[in-house]
Amino acid sequence: QQQVKQSPQSLIVQKGGIPIINCAYENTAFDYFPWYQQFPGKGPALLIAIRPDVSEKKEGRFTISFNKSAKQFSLHIMDSQPGDSATYFCAAAWGGGFKTIFGAGTRLFVKA
Amino acid sequence: DGGITQSPKYLFRKEGQNVTLSCEQNLNHDAMYWYRQDPGQGLRLIYYSQIVNDFQKGDIAEGYSVSREKKESFPLTVTSAQKNPTAFYLCASSSDRGPGANVLTFGAGSRLTVL
Numbered sequence: 319q320q321q322v323k324q325s326p327q328s329l330i331v332q333k334g335g336i337p338i339i340n341c342a343y344e345n346t347a348f349d350y351f352p353w354y355q356q357f358p359g360k361g362p363a364l365l366i367a368i369r370p371d372v373s374e375k376k377e378g379r380f381t382i383s384f385n386k387s388a389k390q391f392s393l394h395i396m397d398s399q400p401g402d403s404a405t406y407f408c409a410a411a412w413g414g415g416f417k418t419i420f421g422a423g424t425r426l427f428v429k430a
Numbered sequence: 431d432g433g434i435t436q437s438p439k440y441l442f443r444k445e446g447q448n449v450t451l452s453c454e455q456n457l458n459h460d461a462m463y464w465y466r467q468d469p470g471q472g473l474r475l476i477y478y479s480q481i482v483n484d485f486q487k488g489d490i491a492e493g494y495s496v497s498r499e500k501k502e503s504f505p506l507t508v509t510s511a512q513k514n515p516t517a518f519y520l521c522a523s524s525s526d527r528g529p530g531a532n533v534l535t536f537g538a539g540s541r542l543t544v545l
Contacts, residue, residue, distance in 0.1 A: 327470065350532040361434075361520050361536030362473070407472060414531040415461055415524035416480070416488070420472040 320345060322410050324421025331398055332429050339393045339424045341408035346389070348410035348419075353382065353393050356405045356423075365406070366393070398428045432457045434537035436521050441542045443508070443515065451506045451540045453521035460526035462504035463534070466490060467518040476519075479504055480526050508542060516544045 323342045331337045341351075350369055354362035368375045368382045368391065375382045379396040395402055405425050411418040434455045443449045455462065461480045465473040475488030479498040493512025498504055504523075508515045518541050522534040 324472075352532070352534075354534075354536075359539070361436075361522075361538050362534075363536065364533055367533075411532040414480075414526070415463060415522070415534050416475065416478040416486070418475075418532065418534065420474075422470055422472040 320419055322408060322419050322421045324408050324424060326424060327422070328425040328427075330427045330429065333399060335398050335428070337395050337398055337402075337426055337428075339406055339408065339426075340390065341392065341410075341421050342388075342390045343410045343419075344389065345410070345412075347412045350411040351382070351384065351391050352409050352411070352418075353380075354407045354409065354420075356407065358404075362407060395426075398426075400428045400430045402426060403428050434521055434523055434535060436519075436537035436540050439538065439540060441540060443542060443544050445544060446510045448507055448509050449542065451508070451519055451521075451542070453504045453506065453537060454502055455504075455521075455523045455535075455537075456502065457523055457535060458501075459523035459535070460501070461524045461531070462498070463522040463524075464488075464494070464496065464504070464506045465520040465522060467520055467539070473520065476506065515542055517542060 352367035353365045355365040356362040381394045384391045408421040437452045463478040464476040477496040479485035495507045521537040
């Protein structure tokens with residue numbers, strides 16, 4: 319119940335494409351769903367996050383779609399650029415940072 | 431600029447040695463965390479601290495120890511009891527309560543290699 323399952327493990331798209339990364343969870347106590355972006359040799363940084371009372375959140379080229387009944391959420395990157403090449407982690411949290419569960423990560427490569 | 435500073439960035443250890451990773455933050459955050467990152471396994475919580483002089487074990491605390499003597503500092507010691515210590519270690523912090531409690535700010539990480 320504590321797992322967050324993330325797919326795919328890796329993803330290659332052409333510049334301008336729309337990569338989609340999917341995550342699924344079991345624990346209905348989760349009330350915060352962030353996505354973190356990590357470049358090689360760096361720490362992750364918060365990219366965008368959503369709470370379960372909305373079905374979609376958009377910030378620039380990044381969109382989270384959230385399906386509460388299916389217990390799934392996904393990240394879409396519009397008009398992807400080579401600079402978006404990074405590892406993306408979904409996570410689910412409740413009650414504080416120490417109750418954050420991370421997905422296994424998706425390595426995205428955007429070809430120029 | 432506010433942030434988290436981890437040092438050293440790279441560290442090599444011989445078997446049987448203890449090593450200490452430094453983590454300092456100037457974000458005035460109450461909560462601090464240590465995560466371990468291995469390829470394909472996401473981030474796993476080692477220890478966390480919500481207040482000075484108090485800390486709790488995370489999911490994979492065996493072979494590690496921490497201290498929290500100052501709000502700004504949360505060092506991690508990787509002891510010789512840790513069977514597979516080669517990994518990328520990440521320190522993070524957050525507010526202790528309110529909307530910011532779930533928002534983790536990470537340092538740049540320390541890569542430990544056992545020779």
